[in-house]
Amino acid sequence: MTGAVATLEEDGPGDMSGTPKKTSKKMRTSLMAYAFMAPALIVLVLFVFYPIIYSIPLAFTDYSAIGDTSFVGLDNFKRAFNDSEFWIAMKNSAIFVACVPVLQILSILLAVVVNTKLRGVTFFRVLFYIPVVTSMIAISIIWSFIFNPDGIINSLLLQYGWIKQPIYFLADTRYALASLMFVTIWQGLGYYMMLYLAGLQSVPEEMQEAALIDGAGKVTVFFRITLPMLKPYIWFCSLFSVLSALGVFDVVFAMTKGGPDKATMVMNLYTYNKAFGTFEFGYSAAAGLIMSVVTTVFSLTIFFYGKKGGMSYGE
Template sequence: MNKKGNTSLLYNKRLVAYSFLLPNFIGFAVFTLIPVVFALALSLMNWDGANEITFAGLKNFRELISDETFRISLLNTFYYSAGTVPLTIICSLGLALLLNQPIKGRNAIRAVYFFPYVASLVAVAVVWNMILNPTMGPVNEILQKVFHIAKPPRWSASVDWAMPTVIIVSIWKNMGYYMIIYLAGLQGIPRELYEAAKVDGAGNLQCFFRITLPMLTPSTFFVSIMLTISCFKIFDLIFVMTGGGPGRATNVLVVHAYNVAFKNFNFGYSSAISLVLFIIVLCITIIQFRMEKKWVSYF
């Protein structure tokens, strides 16, 4: 009797838990989980959206090897990430260190640095394109007339400068977000550590390298993973600022996948590209987690 009552109580408890979970879980399962599994299958198929789906085996992946645009996009994605990740980390950490000092107007300054992160990408991309307009833009006017540089960079309109331009705008837009994460990390460092170090005769630089940086390694670890993932997913900024051009100078993986799927209607091939993207992101994340023990210290 008692035992039976217990099991029905347990059963009841489980039902209650599931009832809390269900509204979200149904939506999540149908619109996220199933498509994720389906993406895996689709990369092995031929499909143009109109005709029958046919099984293609590894054909899509073999095609990738000889696809020049894919190769360029892959290299561009690495180029973009290699530029953006370290520079964003340095800028946001530097900002956080400055803002962590006892200064007036801290909240206002913090808001100024953070706002570009929440600003619409389309608006931001178009205003930067105008400011950096190669012939009429104010930046090049100043470079020519004030600094007497005869041939200023043609920014997003030139093959060589397009990617650096995108990287600069991306750092400008996103560093405020990572600055907040670093600020939270800095506030978690106990003051006593610095006081003890000062008593022992440590200077500011020593404090920074022996206390601040090691204590911030969990934040840096989190920031580097988040940044890497978001760099490999880059789409909007490039799509609006350069459209992947000039030529294929800023064509990254997601732009390529988008064009293949929604312009050429080659859904299977597009899924294969996305899957490669996912595998790269996964590998980098795994490597980062493997290396975590070597440099991240949790106190």
């Protein structure tokens, strides 16, 4: 009894006085976290959320920066659906999504390679990640020189006699869009490689070693153990990659400006040209709103498919 009273005397006041202290500490921690997030949140509110919210009513108007702005209802949307260039841009944006499976498969394979314990593997990890932290505009300029008719690719192909005349990668409607897709895959390879590398290093080695001891081959271990454990990473990377593909702009703007003959015109460039080329801000907002709906549908499809398919640990 005496021991119990002593315990209560020691713990009781501490618990009573500790509760507000713990609450105060949690509040300070939360305030500190919000303080660190505040600069990024302010930037997002000013340059992302506010323009998105403002563009919704703008899509229903004939906006003029110097004259009167008039309400036009659904006219901008009707015009978009009847515009052939709009549908070309939508088609090219959808084709860009074809980059996603190629990029994800290559990233997984590359992550498997650099996950091995070999001398100099850290150097190769850094080497593949350099394009990720390099400006896309700078990358586009470099690849424009490489794809040039007098560039290194055509020079090598002509030297070895594989082609008779230079290939106009960026000026031929047959190759322009594929060339831009190749650049985006090359630039994003290192980013997704690092994500998958983190996933590979989280896979328990005991499971792989046990399977190998039981007689399973390395290929079987990869497809039966490693790859299923990467499902959450595949889900996230695929979703993020689809959003990036649908929102592609910089590489197209820097390398082709949507040409030749609109073969590389994508939705972001289309809305940009309408807003800042012909100053049709209301119509541009309407086209952008349509693209936002399409992007949301793509995202929700991948999200619910991933949930249904068990894209998380333990499912």
